Amino acid sequence: MLKVIIGILILVLLNLKELITSPSKGKVMGVYFVIVGISLILGILLSIKKAPPSPYEIIMVIFNNMGLGDE
Amino acid sequence: MGDIMFSFFKSREPKKPKRTGTEVPEDSQNNSSTQIPKSIDKVKGLLNQEFSLCSDFILREVLLGKKNTRIIIASIEGFFDKAILAENIIEPIINYSGEKSYSSIFTLLSESILSVSDLKELYSFKSCLDGILTGDVVLFIDGEDKAFKIGLKSPEKRAVGEPDTEISIKGSREGFTESLKTNLILLRRRIKNTKFKVESLVLGKQTNTDIAICYIQGIAAPEVVEEVRNRLNSINIDAILATGYMEQFIQDGKMPFFPMVGNSEKPDKVAAKLLEGRVAILADGTPTVLTVPFLMIESFQAQEDYFGEFYFASFMRLLRLMSFFISVYLPGLYVAVTSFHQTIIPFKLMLTMAATREGIPFSSFIEALIMVITFEILREAGLRMPRAIGQAVSIVGAIVLGDAAVSAGIASAPLVIIAALAGICSFIVPPLMKVGAILRIVILIAANVLGLLGIGFVTYMFTIYLCGKKSFFVPILSPFAPFRGESLKDSFVVAPIWSMFNRPRSLTQDQNRKRTTGKTFAPRGSKK
Amino acid sequence: MSKVKLSNFQLAVIAIGYFHGSTTISNPAIGAKRDAWIAVILGTLGGFIVITMQLYLSKISKGKNLLEIIEFCFGKTTGKILCLIYILYFMHNAILDTKAFSEFMVTVSYPETPIIVIVLVLIIIAVYAARSGLSVIGKSCEVLVPLLPLAIAIVTLSLLKVTDFTGFKPILLEIPPVIKSSFDLVSSVFADFIVFLMILPYTNSEKGRFKATYWATGISGLILLVISSRNLQIIGPALIEYVRYPSHIAAQLIPTISIDPLVDMNLLIGGVIKVLVSLYAISKITAEIFHIEYKPLVPAFGLLIIVLSFWAFPDAMELYSWEHSMGETLISIPPQLLLPIILLIISLIKNKREQNGQKSQSA
Numbered sequence: 001m002l003k004v005i006i007g008i009l010i011l012v013l014l015n016l017k018e019l020i021t022s023p024s025k026g027k028v029m030g031v032y033f034v035i036v037g038i039s040l041i042l043g044i045l046l047s048i049k050k051a052p053p054s055p056y057e058i059i060m061v062i063f064n065n066m067g068l069g070d071e
Numbered sequence: 072m073g074d075i076m077f078s079f080f081k082s083r084e085p086k087k088p089k090r091t092g093t094e095v096p097e098d099s100q101n102n103s104s105t106q107i108p109k110s111i112d113k114v115k116g117l118l119n120q121e122f123s124l125c126s127d128f129i130l131r132e133v134l135l136g137k138k139n140t141r142i143i144i145a146s147i148e149g150f151f152d153k154a155i156l157a158e159n160i161i162e163p164i165i166n167y168s169g170e171k172s173y174s175s176i177f178t179l180l181s182e183s184i185l186s187v188s189d190l191k192e193l194y195s196f197k198s199c200l201d202g203i204l205t206g207d208v209v210l211f212i213d214g215e216d217k218a219f220k221i222g223l224k225s226p227e228k229r230a231v232g233e234p235d236t237e238i239s240i241k242g243s244r245e246g247f248t249e250s251l252k253t254n255l256i257l258l259r260r261r262i263k264n265t266k267f268k269v270e271s272l273v274l275g276k277q278t279n280t281d282i283a284i285c286y287i288q289g290i291a292a293p294e295v296v297e298e299v300r301n302r303l304n305s306i307n308i309d310a311i312l313a314t315g316y317m318e319q320f321i322q323d324g325k326m327p328f329f330p331m332v333g334n335s336e337k338p339d340k341v342a343a344k345l346l347e348g349r350v351a352i353l354a355d356g357t358p359t360v361l362t363v364p365f366l367m368i369e370s371f372q373a374q375e376d377y378f379g380e381f382y383f384a385s386f387m388r389l390l391r392l393m394s395f396f397i398s399v400y401l402p403g404l405y406v407a408v409t410s411f412h413q414t415i416i417p418f419k420l421m422l423t424m425a426a427t428r429e430g431i432p433f434s435s436f437i438e439a440l441i442m443v444i445t446f447e448i449l450r451e452a453g454l455r456m457p458r459a460i461g462q463a464v465s466i467v468g469a470i471v472l473g474d475a476a477v478s479a480g481i482a483s484a485p486l487v488i489i490a491a492l493a494g495i496c497s498f499i500v501p502p503l504m505k506v507g508a509i510l511r512i513v514i515l516i517a518a519n520v521l522g523l524l525g526i527g528f529v530t531y532m533f534t535i536y537l538c539g540k541k542s543f544f545v546p547i548l549s550p551f552a553p554f555r556g557e558s559l560k561d562s563f564v565v566a567p568i569w570s571m572f573n574r575p576r577s578l579t580q581d582q583n584r585k586r587t588t589g590k591t592f593a594p595r596g597s598k599k
Numbered sequence: 600m601s602k603v604k605l606s607n608f609q610l611a612v613i614a615i616g617y618f619h620g621s622t623t624i625s626n627p628a629i630g631a632k633r634d635a636w637i638a639v640i641l642g643t644l645g646g647f648i649v650i651t652m653q654l655y656l657s658k659i660s661k662g663k664n665l666l667e668i669i670e671f672c673f674g675k676t677t678g679k680i681l682c683l684i685y686i687l688y689f690m691h692n693a694i695l696d697t698k699a700f701s702e703f704m705v706t707v708s709y710p711e712t713p714i715i716v717i718v719l720v721l722i723i724i725a726v727y728a729a730r731s732g733l734s735v736i737g738k739s740c741e742v743l744v745p746l747l748p749l750a751i752a753i754v755t756l757s758l759l760k761v762t763d764f765t766g767f768k769p770i771l772l773e774i775p776p777v778i779k780s781s782f783d784l785v786s787s788v789f790a791d792f793i794v795f796l797m798i799l800p801y802t803n804s805e806k807g808r809f810k811a812t813y814w815a816t817g818i819s820g821l822i823l824l825v826i827s828s829r830n831l832q833i834i835g836p837a838l839i840e841y842v843r844y845p846s847h848i849a850a851q852l853i854p855t856i857s858i859d860p861l862v863d864m865n866l867l868i869g870g871v872i873k874v875l876v877s878l879y880a881i882s883k884i885t886a887e888i889f890h891i892e893y894k895p896l897v898p899a900f901g902l903l904i905i906v907l908s909f910w911a912f913p914d915a916m917e918l919y920s921w922e923h924s925m926g927e928t929l930i931s932i933p934p935q936l937l938l939p940i941i942l943l944i945i946s947l948i949k950n951k952r953e954q955n956g957q958k959s960q961s962a
Contacts, residue, residue, distance in 0.1 A: 011902055018895050028891045035899040039906040046909055054911045056921050063929065412708065412860055521716065523860045524704060527867045528720045531743070535728045538738035548738060 004043040012036060105196040111141045111213035118145055121200060128203075133164050135184075140176055141213040145199075150206030151223040159186050160208065160221065176212055180219065185210075189222035201279065231257070234336035234358065237501075241378045246336045251281050251355035257338040258285060262345065266290075272303060275311040281355040282311070290348045295543050299350050299363060313357045321352075321363070323542055328509075330502050331542045333362040333369055343377075344369075350543075364543035370502040371395070391499050398496035399507050402439045403514035403526050405489050409435045411522030427483040436519040438482050442490035443515065445472060447508060450494065605798070607807035609737030613872065614795065614815035615822075616744045619865075620696060620873030621788045622823050633836045634777045635827040641781035643820030646789025649936065650816055653792055654809055656943045657799045659950060665796040665880075666887050672945040679888050681938075686881055688934040689794060690904065693877040695918075695927075697721055698908045700870040702915045707847055708863055718905055721867075725874040726901040729882065730894050733801055736875065743868050748822060750861045754846075755829050757853045762832045786928050788823075789816065790935035797880040843919075878904070 015032070022028045045051040108114055115130070122128035131144040142164060146156070163184045181190055193199050194217055199209045202220040210219035231253065234246030247254045255269060270284040282303065286296050302321040311317060314334070322331035333349075335341050336358050341351050344362045352361040371391045377384070408415050409424070416424065431438060449468045456464055473491070476482045497507045510533070517525035540547050605613075660668045665685065670678035701717040709717065728736055792812070802808055830845040833852055842848055850859040879893075881900050886893035912918040921927060 008902065011898060015895060015898055022892060022895055024891050027889045028895050031885060031889055031891065032895055032899045035896070035903050039899075039902045042906045042910055046906070051910055054913065054917070056911055056917070059930070060921070415856065415858060415860060417856055521712065521720065522709065523863060524709070524717065524720060524867065527864050528724065531724045531739075531867070531871065532727060534742055535724070535731060535735060535739045538742070539731045539735045546738065548742065 001044055001047040004047050005040070008036060008040050008043065107194070107196050107199065107211065107216045107218050109214050109216050111143060111211060114143060114211045117196065118143070122203075131161065133161060135164050135176070135180075136167055143211040144208060145203055145211065146208040147203055147206065151208075155223050156208060159223075160210075175215075177215060177217060180210070180212070185219070185221065187221050187223065191220045191222075193218045193220050204279070205281075237335070237337050237340070239337065243337070243339045245338055247338060247353075247358040247360055249356050249358055251283060251353055254338070254353050254358075254360065255283060255285075258342060258345075258351070261338060261342040262287065267345070270300070274303065274306055274308070274317070276307075276309050278310040278312065280311040282317070283353045285345060285351040285353065286349075287345050290346065291350055292348060292544075295348075295364060296350055298543055299352065303352070311354060314352065314354045314359050314361050315357075317352060317354065318361055321361075323540065327540065329367070329506055329537060329540065329547070330370070331363075331365055331540070331547070333365040334359050334502065335362060336360070364541075364545040365547065366542070366545065366549055367537070367547050368549075370500050394496035394499040395503060395507065398493045398499075399510045400514060400526065401489050401493045401496075402443055402486075402511060403518035404523075405486065406436050406439050406515060407518035407522040407526055410519065424483075424485060427485060430480050431483055432480070434519075435483075435486070436515065438486050439490065439515055440512070442482055442486055443493065443511060446490050446494040605733055605737045605802045607803060607811040609741055610795075610798070610802050610808065611811040611815040612740045612744045613737060613798070613876065614792070614812060615819055616740050616747065616869055616872035617791070617794070617876055618788050618815070618819035619744075619747055619822065620869030620871075621791065622819070622826070622869075633831065635780070635831050636824055638777050638780035638784060639820065639824045639827050641777070642784030642789070643816065643823070645781055645785040646816055646820065647813070649785060649790045650792045650812060651809075652943065653790075653796060653939055654799075654812055656939055656946065657796050657808070658805065659943075659946055662800045664798075664800045664883070664887075665793070666884050668796070668942055668946065672942050672949065682884050682888060684938070685793075685934055686884055688931070689877040689881050689884075690900075690907065691930070692791060692794070693874050693881070693904045694908045694911055695922075696870055696873045696877070697904055698912045698918055699922075700866060701908075702918055703844060703847075703866060704863065706915065707844060708860065715905075718908065721870060721874060722901045722905055724871050725878050726898050728871070728875050729879040729897045733798065733879075736879070740872060744872070747865055747868060748818075750865045751822060751826060754850050754853065754858070754861060755825055757858075758829060758833060758849065761852060761854060762829065783928060784823075786931045786935060788819070790931065793935055793939060794876055794880050797883055798876070874904070 019025070019029050019032060042051065108117065115132075118128075118130060125147075127148050129144075129146050129148050133142050133144065134140065135142050144156070144160060163186060164180075167184055177192075181192075193202065193209070199211075199218050199220070202209050206223075208221040208223055210221065212218070231245050231248055233244040237246070245257060247257065259267065264287065266288045268286055268288050272282050272284070273279050274282050284296070284299055284303070299321065303317065306317065306320045308316065308320070318332045318334075324331065333344070335344075341360050341362060345351055349362045349364060352363070371388060373387075409428075413421065428435070433441070449472070452464060452468075453461075473487050477484050477487055493511060497504050497511075500507070510529075514526055514529050517529045519525070521528065537548055538546070656668065660671065663671060666678070666682055669681050669685075672678070673681055697718055700721055701714050704717045705712060705714045728739060795812075799808060802811075826846060830849050831839060833849045834842055834845055839845060846862050847859055850862045878897060878900055882893040882896045885896055885900075912921065
């Protein structure tokens with residue numbers, strides 16, 4: 001779990017300069033940190049193995065129930 | 072297009088505040104420093120003060136005509152032959168018997184007395200000092216606030232000879248020298264065309280080095296010339312001791328990993344590049360001339376390729392390309408294959424390699440790294456050692472380091488071969504030698520980390536990096552990317568010169584790019 | 600953002616790389632076994648049709664990229680929400696490609712390397728290239744993509760000795776698998792061209808686009824044909840269903856030397872280009888929705904792709920089962936087919952209305 005956090009921190013640090021000097025700081029930083037935030041949460045969840053089931057599994061289950069079957 | 076060029080040049084006349092280079096024609100207005108004092112004693116005093124403790128500064132005072140007007144001749148010895156000064160300047164002044172009538176001493180001197188061919192008027196004291204420092208003779212007249220500058224110099228210079236670094240077998244052996252004027256002559260002799268323009272400027276706050284920009288008006292793209300001028304004029308540095316200093320200021324990108332500017336010591340090569348639309352930059356004191364824009368493919372082109380024999384030349388071109396890749400990739404490939412992908416090696420070779428690697432304490436990566444660095448050490452040492460010890464050191468390098476290392480079990484024989492081959496291949500493409508050395512080590516490390524994928528990673532990143540680089544508005548990977556089919560005639564193969572109809576499209580905006588109409592066959596005899 | 604334009608040659612080259620990236624991972628034509636070559640030809644034809652439709656959409660939109668087309672048809676706010684579908688879809692493509700590539704590399708060549716390293720290699724290259732802009736993407740593809748057919752040619756020619764050409768018969772024993780395979784081919788390889796609607800407006804000339812894309816499709820189809828037939832002949836129709844990575848096995852079967860890393864490098868180039876283009880499209884769309892530049896977003900999305908790829912497909916088996924299920928095909932139909940058709944119809948109607956409106960104004 002620590003690795004995930006450190007990795008993401010390094011990424012953010014590398015990009016920080018560009019984020020700060022961009023013309024529309026607010027929006028860029030907003031979108032950027034939302035995305036990084038999602039990744040962070042998912043990454044932590046994954047590393048402690050408490051992740052919710054992957055969406056593809058859910059889709060497969062739905063399709064199975066709908067009778068589309070799989071091969 | 073000529074008018075545009077001229078108007079660009081004209082607009083430079085009023086000095087812009089930021090510029091640190093000065094341009095000829097000097098002194099057309101009363102810009103910068105002090106006026107020349109009318110009293111000759113004041114002049115003498117100022118000169119002695121400026122040149123105090125300069126033992127090579129000569130001050131000669133003479134009297135002119137019946138009125139015994141005092142004239143001071145100031146110069147720095149060593150720049151010219153003293154006999155010329157005596158014969159052409161001092162003697163006519165002293166012997167003048169004052170017969171003709173004159174409007175001013177000035178016109179008298181310039182029109183009747185001084186029998187020299189290079190005569191200019193100066194209006195500011197600073198330009199007089201500059202003139203003296205450049206090696207000209209400056210004449211001060213009592214009662215006048217103008218001075219004369221006379222050019223007499225025949226400076227010490229190396230004779231025009233073959234450059235050491237670029238050998239040519241079939242072509243001209245001339246190489247540039249350290250004198251700017253000689254170099255310009257070498258170029259002028261090859262391009263006898265009024266469209267061959269030479270713009271001068273002076274750079275370097277302490278050194279005041281003469282710089283010249285050369286291009287062929289109508290072939291070189293005006294934006295490139297303009298950009299060259301801008302970049303040179305914005306150089307703010309104490310000294311320009313070599314063109315390499317300028318190179319770092321004018322190239323695209325702050326710390327590019329790849330040569331962005333071409334270097335050459337041969338006038339025929341530079342002349343050919345000028346005719347393709349490039350701009351050349353010369354500096355007094357350096358025999359190396361810069362050419363921009365610089366494309367990567369130029370590193371692989373040699374002048375000899377165009378002298379006929381295009382099959383062989385194409386073969387050599389391909390060989391050079393291949394050598395570059397060998398030089399950069401081979402050590403990395405070896406490490407990648409032996410560490411990660413042993414299945415590639417044919418069985419028999421694997422047996423011998425395993426046998427040779429027995430007893431070697433290091434991993435193949437460390438081994439390869441040691442060998443590659445050793446080769447670089449040898450190369451650098453070979454460059455700097457005095458000729459006398461040359462033989463001894465090469466024996467040490469070859470036999471001791473190579474052979475004994477193998478016998479001692481520090482390196483394995485295949486690796487010594489690989490390192491040596493990689494090193495020798497790097498000499499085939501001189502401009503890329505330094506890039507190659509660094510890339511070789513980076514790829515070695517990448518190969519150790521991730522095998523072939525690591526090499527692929529570095530290659531891809533480097534390709535993307537190169538694709539983004541432009542040298543003076545021209546992408547350096549032309550003609551491969553962006554793909555210009557026609558320019559491929561001179562890239563990894565060499566087409567005969569009569570088929571290279573047009574000048575490279577990426578370099579010139581000249582609408583009519585034709586440089587030859589192709590091969591015409593002389594009629595063979597008459598038919599009967 | 601520069602106003603640099605791509606040349607048509609560069610467009611074609613990027614397209615070839617993109618298509619190739621999808622093919623080497625999972626070749627759906629294998630499902631048709633012996634008749635894989637028929638499936639490939641049919642699939643390529645189907646691809647032509649779908650791509651023509653998408654190209655036509657771009658043409659009548661006169662220089663709008665995908666986001667702008669959607670906004671034009673559905674209005675600004677609904678349009679932006681609809682774009683979410685495409686962002687998710689391209690993200691899905693990128694994740695699939697990343698995971699497939701890394702699984703391949705780990706399984707085949709680097710069993711002891713942690714998979715995150717390989718994922719990082721791919722994503723770092725893709726991020727670096729996407730940030731450098733379209734012209735750099737174009738140029739790097741110009742240089743690297745020609746290596747793909749070269750490598751394939753080398754492998755194929757080396758295998759000629761060991762190939763027997765009898766595997767083609769009997770032809771067309773069963774038809775349904777062939778049809779299904781060709782549909783799979785279209786949906787997994789060619790119909791993904793919809794991504795290029797973000798790039799098409801920035802190419803040089805309008806006329807050349809069709810021609811360039813057709814060339815790219817044709818060449819990709821040809822390459823796929825060669826690969827499938829070769830793999831089929833070498834491995835044999837009976838075994839081919841059970842082989843996970845046919846191209847790799849084929850390369851290993853070359854008589855004297857084994858140059859399977861050559862196939863790996865192919866994969867690297869193709870895989871990178873696919874992730875690269877998807878990443879670029881995602882970042883551009885998001886950036887235009889919020890009116891910001893896209894460059895800072897690229898590493899963020901790269902990170903997201905990495906994390907999502909681990910979340911979505913925790914191991915190779917998940918990936919395999921997803922690929923071979925109906926899910927993949929079904930999920931791609933809306934963005935590839937339905938939505939473009941709807942957009943096409945709406946654009947045509949709106950354009951007609953504008954034309955009529957202008958006529959009545961000038962009258």
